[in-house]
Amino acid sequence: MTAARASLGRTAAAHAILIAYTLIALFPVLLIVINSFKSRNAIFREPLMPPTAETFDLVGYTTVWGQGNFIGYFGNSLTVTVASLFFVLLFGAMAAFALSEYRFRGNTMMGLYLALGIMIPIRLGTVAILQLMVASGLVNTLTALILVYTAQGLPLSIFILSEFMKQVSDDLKNAGRIDGLSEYRIFFRLVLPLVRPAMATVAVFTMIPIWNDLWFPLILAPSEQTKTVTLGAQIFIGQFVTNWNAVLAALSLAIVPVLVLYLIFSRQLIRGITSGAVK
Amino acid sequence: MGSLVIQNVQKSFGKVEVLKGIDLDVKDGEFVVFVGPSGCGKSTLLRIIAGLEDASSGAVLIDGANVINTPPAKRGIAMVFQTYALYPHLNVRDNMSLGLKQAGTAADVIATRIASASAMLSLDPYLARRPAELSGGQRQRVAIGRAVVREPKLFLFDEPLSNLDAALRVNTRLEIAQLHRRLKATMIYVTHDQVEAMTLADKIVVLNAGQIEQIGAPMELYNAPANEFVAGFIGSPKMNFIDGARLGETAKTIGVRPEHITVDPANGDWKGTVVHAEHLGADTNVYLDCEKAGLITVRIFGEYRVEPGATLCATPHPGKLFRFGADGKRLAG
Numbered sequence: 136m137t138a139a140r141a142s143l144g145r146t147a148a149a150h151a152i153l154i155a156y157t158l159i160a161l162f163p164v165l166l167i168v169i170n171s172f173k174s175r176n177a178i179f180r181e182p183l184m185p186p187t188a189e190t191f192d193l194v195g196y197t198t199v200w201g202q203g204n205f206i207g208y209f210g211n212s213l214t215v216t217v218a219s220l221f222f223v224l225l226f227g228a229m230a231a232f233a234l235s236e237y238r239f240r241g242n243t244m245m246g247l248y249l250a251l252g253i254m255i256p257i258r259l260g261t262v263a264i265l266q267l268m269v270a271s272g273l274v275n276t277l278t279a280l281i282l283v284y285t286a287q288g289l290p291l292s293i294f295i296l297s298e299f300m301k302q303v304s305d306d307l308k309n310a311g312r313i314d315g316l317s318e319y320r321i322f323f324r325l326v327l328p329l330v331r332p333a334m335a336t337v338a339v340f341t342m343i344p345i346w347n348d349l350w351f352p353l354i355l356a357p358s359e360q361t362k363t364v365t366l367g368a369q370i371f372i373g374q375f376v377t378n379w380n381a382v383l384a385a386l387s388l389a390i391v392p393v394l395v396l397y398l399i400f401s402r403q404l405i406r407g408i409t410s411g412a413v414k
Numbered sequence: 415m416g417s418l419v420i421q422n423v424q425k426s427f428g429k430v431e432v433l434k435g436i437d438l439d440v441k442d443g444e445f446v447v448f449v450g451p452s453g454c455g456k457s458t459l460l461r462i463i464a465g466l467e468d469a470s471s472g473a474v475l476i477d478g479a480n481v482i483n484t485p486p487a488k489r490g491i492a493m494v495f496q497t498y499a500l501y502p503h504l505n506v507r508d509n510m511s512l513g514l515k516q517a518g519t520a521a522d523v524i525a526t527r528i529a530s531a532s533a534m535l536s537l538d539p540y541l542a543r544r545p546a547e548l549s550g551g552q553r554q555r556v557a558i559g560r561a562v563v564r565e566p567k568l569f570l571f572d573e574p575l576s577n578l579d580a581a582l583r584v585n586t587r588l589e590i591a592q593l594h595r596r597l598k599a600t601m602i603y604v605t606h607d608q609v610e611a612m613t614l615a616d617k618i619v620v621l622n623a624g625q626i627e628q629i630g631a632p633m634e635l636y637n638a639p640a641n642e643f644v645a646g647f648i649g650s651p652k653m654n655f656i657d658g659a660r661l662g663e664t665a666k667t668i669g670v671r672p673e674h675i676t677v678d679p680a681n682g683d684w685k686g687t688v689v690h691a692e693h694l695g696a697d698t699n700v701y702l703d704c705e706k707a708g709l710i711t712v713r714i715f716g717e718y719r720v721e722p723g724a725t726l727c728a729t730p731h732p733g734k735l736f737r738f739g740a741d742g743k744r745l746a747g
Binding site: 304306307309310311312313314315316324325328329 | 499
């Protein structure tokens with residue numbers, strides 16, 4: 136960077152602000168992770184200290200491993216998140232393509248209707264959803280969670296993706312039509328790769344609330360077989376006694392899969408293959 | 415193989431009438447250029463011929479068969495787009511062969527056609543590259559190659575040179591002209607640039623506000639424009655229009671092309687002051703503010719030394735004046 140564009144003082148100030156924000160944002164997470172490796176007494180005596188040779192204790196992790204069915208909970212969380220994500224991206228992209236590509240009566244109204252869910256939280260409908268799930272016999276199944284999360288994620292994904300789909304070159308789609316590609320192939324082979332960065336954004340925004348959700352697993356699928364990680368960690372929080380080692384260990388473990396998924400998608404966020412398609 | 419007939423094609427988007435009844439006859443092997451200002455409906459008309467847009471009414475006949483209900487891929491057409499529209503995930507060879515593969519053409523036929531097209535457009539060194547690794551001119555050649563391998567009845571070009579820089583534009587224009595001569599195929603070409611229209615076309619269709627203003631050979635439009643719009647659109651710099659009353663004429667407007675005016679420092683019909691002069695080397699454009707005729711452009715061939723503020727007299731060539739009536743139509747004589 137040349138001196139014409141930035142002064143040392145301004146660069147330093149910008150970095151100072153960003154570093155301060157990073158520290159504040161990461162501090163609680165760091166606290167959970169370091170304390171998960173400490174003995175119970177050390178957690179309470181010196182909560183801000185990193186584990187030393189003396190205070191290092193894996194009792195939290197062994198408790199989590201030994202008690203309950205944590206592998207199963209992880210599996211449930213992962214199944215629910217990945218499946219919901221898949222459906223949100225698939226249906227969201229399809230709806231967005233239809234809204235942005237085809238002229239039909241009520242196009243704008245349909246777009247507004249589909250975007251309404253951004254403003255109205257799905258939890259308002261919890262009672263009705265529970266009745267629906269009871270009536271259809273889906274209580275205590277992962278299917279119930281996947282259905283609810285798909286509905287929850289669709290409005291935002293349609294809203295974001297349709298904006299991006301409008302930017303995909305009409306000429307490219309028309310070239311496909313003249314070459315005899317079906318609308319499905321135009322959608323999957325030409326348009327989807329070009330909106331991949333937008334898909335990654337939507338994936339990240341959709342995935343994290345699903346993984347972290349406690350509400351719907353508690354209401355719709357609290358059985359032992361269908362518990363998710365966030366719900367599973369609750370067994371260590373009691374009314375009178377809380378096993379903090381186990382809680383912190385469970386939470387630390389719960390960060391890992393979502394971090395991996397985030398890393399996968401964030402690579403896509405940066406990568407764009409649109410160059411060369413159109414000028 | 416490759417005639418096109420358009421019968422009373424109309425198109426409206428909601429209440430907006432974009433095309434108001436277009437009739438057109440294109441013979442086999444003709445190079446027809448649609449030209450007009452932006453928003454005149456020329457691209458919409460091309461998209462209707464291609465089948466990418468449905469006409470509100472009217473018929474499109476390719477080789478005598480009405481194709482109004484035929485999907486684009488089955489119409490026997492190929493199209494070259496302004497933005498190239500190459501498939502970003504496919505290399506040059508696959509870009510060119512995709513349409514043929516979709517149509518179920520035999521592999522050896524595809525190979526021969528690609529070989530001849532790439533030789534014709536000198537694309538051989540690039541066949542394995544992706545569009546991202548090509549320059550703008552190369553990309554447009556690939557797009558043309560993709561059209562050529564289909565051996566269509568009708569080539570459609572949608573402003574194919576607009577995204578290229580000036581030097582490449584001239585080269586590619588030449589290539590398209592040669593392509594037409596070699597393939598003897600029917601070509602429809604849309605542009606807003608009258609230079610492209612004049613240099614490429616056998617027949618120019620001038621469109622304005624959804625209607626055809628005039629159809630004719632380039633020189634026909636230049637020498638005998640049907641109305642004020644065509645007279646002003648064809649030719650560069652633009653024709654001078656002078657209020658008839660100021661010159662003591664009965665016609666509403668008098669038109670004279672900049673190249674049909676001679677200037678002299680002393681003698682002439684219209685005395686005026688030089689406002690600005692553009693020295694292009696091969697010719698010199700002088701903007702002259704005349705007492706009688708108002709602001710006019712004069713095109714002088716070769717170099718002509720003149721400074722703003724100088725006084726010049728302009729004289730239109732006899733017999734090169736165009737007279738237009740109140741309705742904009744050209745009057746005889």
